[in-house]
Every structure is written in structure tokens, then in C-alpha cells.
Amino acid sequence: MLKAQIVPVTALAQNCSIVWCDETMEGVLVDPGGDIGLILEKVESLGVKLVKLILTHGHLDHAGGAAELKDKLGLEIWGPHKDDKFWLDQIETSAAQYGVQGARNCTPDKWLDDGDTISFGNVTLETIHCPGHTPGHVVFYEGKMDVAFVGDVIFKGSIGRTDFPKGNMDDLIASITQKLWPLGRKTTFVPGHGPLSTFGQERVSNPFVADQVLAGK
Template sequence: MLKAQIVPVTAFAQNCSILWCDETMEGALVDPGGDVDIILDKIAKLGVTPKKILLTHGHMDHAGGAAQIKEVFDLPIIGPHRDDKFWLDDIETHARQYGIPGLRTCTPDQWLEDGDSVSFGNVTLQVHHCPGHTPGHVIFFDPRHKVAFVGDVLFKGSVGRTDFPKGDQQQLIGSITGKLWPLGPDVTFVPGHGPLSTFGAERESNPYVADKVLSGAA
């Protein structure tokens, strides 16, 4: 069974997720954006053996700690989609601009495509390419447990920003309605920031992408 522990990291309170299979205790880290010592301490306390680092997109608060953790555990960095390479290449520049120490540029060992899957222990996550916030953004979905790790595509009561380079609001809305909603209203999602929610709750009340909002705008 999939288990998860959320660890907020960096000044942006980004939700790094430590995932593991409770049958094998093998796990993966989703978006280790920084505060690596905190992440490492939590991994040790949980008794998880990490096998992979999974990135939803290339922003520094999601990927800035990946290079250091890769070195500690000799893990592959997997994801995001290749279109976010320009973000990953500039992590250190952006970290200096925001005054956040310790974040490092990283190069994935594997880029992800829509329809790929990643596994650890007895857990397999589906990969869905969901551009808009960034062009190479992906999300990870466990159909067995109906949980998705969506990075900055969708939040409780909000959606990802699209005013960054190569962001696209219409593309983001299309990713949410075309990729996330079909996964089911009962899916719980872990956003990149803030509290958990369900796709059904957001379809009902999210001021940006609720069904009634989008139908009224059509």
C-alpha cells in the first residue's frame, strides 16, 4: 500500500512528498525543493529506503534539493518533461535572486512523457503531462489509491500561475479539465503548496475551474 508524508520545504512552503510502499519500505521523493537536512531526517525517522527522485516541474522550490539528495543516496532523478529543461538549468540563478541558499541546478537521468509510469516497491504511478504552469509539468497518479501529486497545476481553491516564461493559461485549464478531471472526482490530490483537496471538491467550488465557472465562461 502507498504511504505518504508531506514535508513543507523552502520559504515557499512547498510540499515535498516522501512516498513509500509499506510492504517493502522502498520509496520515492516527489519535489525535494530544498531544506535537504529536514527531508533526510524525516526519511531516517520513517525508515524508508528511497529509490527515486520524482520532479513535477523545474521550478527551484520543487527541484532545488534534488541534486544533493541524488548524491547522498545515489538515486536517479526522474522527470519532469524535457520542456522544463530551461527551468532546471537556471535553478541557481533564481535561488540567488530570491536569496535562498543551497539550491542547485540538476539534470534528470530520465525525462518523462505523457503515458509513462514510475514504480517503487509494489507501487506504480501513472505520469500525465499537464503543461500550462510550465511547459514540461507532469503529475503522478496512483489509480489504486486514487491519489495524485499535482505540483503547481491545481490547488485547493486556486490554480497554478501562468505569468512565468512559457506559461499558458488556456493550456493550464485544458490540462486540468482534460487530464485531471477524467481521473475521477474522488481522487485526493497533493498540491505543490497548501492543503489537500479532491478533484470533485474543486469542480464544485474552485473559482477558476469549477464546472459552473467554466460553463458560464463558454
């Protein structure tokens, strides 16, 4: 069975997720953006054996710690989609702009495409390409527990910004309504920032993508 523990990292309070199989204790890190010591301390306390680092997209606060962790632990980096390469290539530039220490550019060992899977222990995550916030953004979905790790595509009461380079609002809305909504109203999602929610709740109350809001456009 899938288990998950959120570890907020960086000054942007990004939700790094430790995700593992409770039968084998093998697990992955979703979006290790920084604060490596804090992440590893939590991993050790949980008794999780990390086997991969996986990224939803290339922004500094989500991917800035991946290269250091790869060096420390000898783990592969999987994701995001190759269209986010330009973001991963400028992590250090972004870090300098925001005054963030220690973040490093990174190159994934495997780019992820729509439909690719990531397995650890008895858990399998499905990759869903969801462009809009960034062109190469992906979401990780686990069907048995009905949970999605959505990065910055959607939040409780909000959606991802599209004013960054290569962001696109039409693509973002399409990703949410055509790729996430079909997963079901009961699906719980872990966003890149802030509290958890469900797709059903957001279809009722989200001021950007609630059904009634989109029907009125």
C-alpha cells in the same frame, strides 16, 4: 499499499512528499525543493528506503534540492518532461534572485513523457503531462489509492500561475479539465503548496475551474 508524508520545505512552504510502499518500504521523494536535512531526518524516522527522486516541474522550490540529494544518496532523478529543461538549467540563477541558499541546477537521468510509469515496491505511479504552469509539468497518479501529486497545476481553491516564462493559461485549463478531471471526482490530490483537496470539491468550489465557472465562459 501507497503511503505518503508531506514535508513542507523552503520559505515557499513547498509540499515535498515522501511516498512509499508499506509492504517493502521502498519509496520516492516527490519535489525535494530544499531543506535536505529536514527531509532526510523524516525519511529515516519513517524507515523508508529511497530509490528515486521525481520532479513535477523545474521551479526552484520543487527541484532545488534534487542535485544535492542525488550526490548524497546516489539516486537517479526522474522527471519532469523535457520541456522544463530551461527551468532546471536556471535554478541557481533563480535562487540568487530569491536569496535561497544551496539550490543547484540539475539534469534528470530520465525525462518523463505522458504515460510513463515509476515503480517502487508494489506501487506504480503513472505520469500525466500537464502543461500550463510550466510547459514540462507532470502529475503523478496512483490508481489503487486514487491519489495524485499535482505539483503546481491546481490547489485547493486556486490554480497554478501562468505569468512565468512559457506559462499558458489555456494549456493549464486544458490540463485540468481534460487530463485531471477524468481521473474522477473522488481522487485526492496533493498540491505543491497548501492543503489537500479532491477534484470533485474543486469542480464545485474552485473559483477558476469549477464546472459552473467554466460553463459561464
